[in-house]
Structure formats: structure tokens, C-alpha cells
């Protein structure tokens with residue numbers, strides 16, 4: 001790939017094989033001179049997916065895992081091949097699997113040791129050269145050394161994209177572990193710990209790069225707790241600028257159908273509230 005000296009003032013413009021001019025941003029491989037070719041890439045703030053994408057290593061086997069289409073959209077918009085994606089709540093490894101599928105690398109942190117071990121089995125020895133799995137507490141100071149070590153293995157000091165898909169406070173209890181964010185006994189404590197994770201993600205993200213927070217709200221004793229916006233505020237407090245708030249349907253995450261749905265419908269009608277059918281994908285930039 002040669003850079004045309006006439007385009008010196010515009011480093012995002014590159015000439016490939018002396019003919020086709022590609023126009024890309026430093027954080028994405030999308031060719032802006034060929035932008036009509038990206039029909040499948042979302043640019044609207046409402047994401048409606050019919051169902052969860054299956055195959056290519058992805059399974060709906062872990063309650064609370066996000067649909068692979070989210071990773072595909074985000075990695076296409078905000079990463080280039082070989083970039084390192086840092087996922088602070090790795091869970092069943094959706095980000096790492098999609099990073100591998102898309103030719104990116106990944107560092108994932110997960111608090112449950114059995115889960116980190118299991119995710120490891122999803123990759124071959126060769127693939128694990130590009131995937132680093134850390135068993136640890138993402139809100140801790142101790143995890144920073146592990147993240148540094150993993151990035152160093154990739155010859156990097158910082159990651160190029162960060163994913164934060166925390167427990168939605170106590171909605172799903174993920175483990176009995178004390179530092180598991182789903183075990184915080186108050187929303188305030190959850191937010192304090194989330195802020196520590198946000199800080200770690202900020203510190204290990206390259207400047208000008210992007211981060212995504214995937215989160216939903218919850219009800220407690222008949223009151224809506226806007227966890228999403230509260231967490232967004234924590235992201236801002238550690239220095240991230242909010243770029244977009246995307247509303248995404250939760251089709252594909254649901255397991256309860258039929259009778260359970262009817263019961264919720266009755267409760268909603270009787271309780272004066274609406275059943276959550278959406279969650280958020282919030283986009284931030286480290287400026």
C-alpha cells in the first residue's frame with residue numbers, strides 16, 4: 001500500500017495499487033469513497049434484529065450473552081484488522097469469537113474462572129495467539145497488570161476498542177463471587193464498581209478510539225432505575241465523550257415465551273408500567 005504524497009494533508013486518503021483511492025478513518029477500514037457498499041452497516045440509532053445470528057462459533061448458551069450482530073456492527077465501524085478489542089466483561093466470549101472471525105485480536109476479562117477456562121476451549125492453539133483470556137475482577141487495580149501483560153504479548157500498550165457489557169446490576173446473578181458486579185447490594189455500590197471498570201477501560205484504550213457500553217434498565221419495587229444513563233454518566237466522569245445512544249430491541253435475548261409473557265403483560269397492565277423490549281448500545285470516544 002503506497003501513500004500518495006499529493007494527499008499528504010489528508011492521511012486518511014490512501015492509494016492502493018496506484019489506482020483505487022480508498023478513504024478511511026484511522027479507526028475503521030470502511031472505505032468512505034465506496035460508502036454505498038456498506039448497506040449492512042447501521043448508521044441509525046434504532047437497531048432492530050429479527051433473531052440472534054448463529055454459527056461461526058457463536059451459541060446462545062449463556063444467559064446474558066449479547067447477540068453477535070452487535071459485535072459485528074461495532075467492530076466494522078470502530079476497528080481495523082489486527083486491532084485489539086478489550087472486553088471487560090467477557091462472559092461466554094462473544095467479543096473474542098467475533099474478533100477472531102473478523103481478523104481482530106482480543107483481550108477479555110471475566111471474573112468466573114470456570115467461564116474463562118470454557119471460553120478458552122472455543123479456540124484452537126493457533127487462534128489463541130490472538131486471544132488473551134484473563135480471569136480477574138475488572139474493577140480492581142490488580143487486573144491492570146494482567147491487561148498490560150496481555151497487551152504486551154500483542155506488542156501493544158493500549159487497546160483500540162473497548163467493550164463493556166456489565167451485569168444489569170442484580171437482574172441476573174452471575175456467581176457467588178464478592179466482586180461480581182451482579183452481587184452489589186445497592187445500585188450505588190454497583191455504580192461505584194462500574195466506574196472503576198470504566199476507568200480501567202479508559203486507561204487502556206488508545207487516544208481518539210472508541211468504546212461501547214451495552215446495558216439495559218431495571219425496575220425495583222415499581223420504580224424504573226435508569227441504570228443505562230447512570231452508567232453513561234460514570235463513563236463521562238472518567239473522561240469518555242458520549243458519541244451516540246443506540247436503542248436496540250431485545251429480540252433474540254429472550255427465552256421466556258407463552259405463559260411467562262402473558263403473566264408479564266398482566267403485571268404491566270395492573271402495575272402501570274411497560275415491559276422492557278429494548279436496551280442500549282452507547283458509543284463513547286476517548287478524546
Ligand SMILES: C[S@@+](CC[C@H](N)C(=O)[O-])C[C@H]1O[C@@H](n2cnc3c(N)ncnc32)[C@H](O)[C@@H]1O
Nearest residue numbers: 065066089091092094111137138165174180181
Ligand atoms: C452481561 S454478561 C457479559 C456477556 C458477554 N458479553 C457475552 O456475550 O457472553 C456480564 C459478565 O460479567 C461478569 N462479571 C461480573 N462482575 C465482573 C467483574 N468485576 N470483573 C469481570 N467480570 C465480571 C459476569 O460473570 C458475566 O459473565
